Amino acid sequence: MNRWDTITAMYADTDAPVRVALEMRLTGGSNVWLAPQRGNTSTASIEVLTTLTTPPEVWKRFEQTITDKWASYKDEEGNYLNVRPHWAKSWEGLTIRGKDIKKYLKEDAYKDAFPAFRQTFENIVTSRGGTVEETRARFGNALMNDLLFDILEPPTPPAPPDSSGSGGGAGGGAGAGAGAGATGPSSASLCGLHLPSWLSRLLSRRH
Numbered sequence: 368m369n370r371w372d373t374i375t376a377m378y379a380d381t382d383a384p385v386r387v388a389l390e391m392r393l394t395g396g397s398n399v400w401l402a403p404q405r406g407n408t409s410t411a412s413i414e415v416l417t418t419l420t421t422p423p424e425v426w427k428r429f430e431q432t433i434t435d436k437w438a439s440y441k442d443e444e445g446n447y448l449n450v451r452p453h454w455a456k457s458w459e460g461l462t463i464r465g466k467d468i469k470k471y472l473k474e475d476a477y478k479d480a481f482p483a484f485r486q487t488f489e490n491i492v493t494s495r496g497g498t499v500e501e502t503r504a505r506f507g508n509a510l511m512n513d514l515l516f517d518i519l520e521p522p523t524p525p526a527p528p529d530s531s532g533s534g535g536g537a538g539g540g541a542g543a544g545a546g547a548g549a550t551g552p553s554s555a556s557l558c559g560l561h562l563p564s565w566l567s568r569l570l571s572r573r574h
Contacts, residue, residue: 384429387416
């Protein structure tokens, strides 16, 4: 794992795709079914942000470049890290190790978590007298229906920005639109990088 991969990629791109910030957060794991940190002892969450003036083709190209870097990391036993996107960031349309990211989430990153979430979701909803279909229709969206329930629906059209410039979310699902607000930044984020043991030990000594 090259700790400077993202910074190197930023400065190597003459189109300057990252026009706001690069951030990293170090956290623990989680027992929440759909949390990117699930199953980790410790987690590195990396985020890069840009502005709406960045040409879309420049940003999408850079998103894929850094995704390829992050998805290439392996643990000390040579196994690929289970990289997962932040649900509320821009990641639709990317590929991970040659696989469309939605397929990757279903078949790899959340292979066991999605079925467990569906069962837990059904148990909670029915225990309160509701149905999965009713609840999904009211609170679901095209992206999550596809990922969690294998139901394909036409995507929700982007909401037009309001007069104040704060804007609504673009796209039909969580993380479906980069730069959701009229003045907000675009961002890409992959979470759930399980840290190597040497870094975990270092972090534990600092707390």
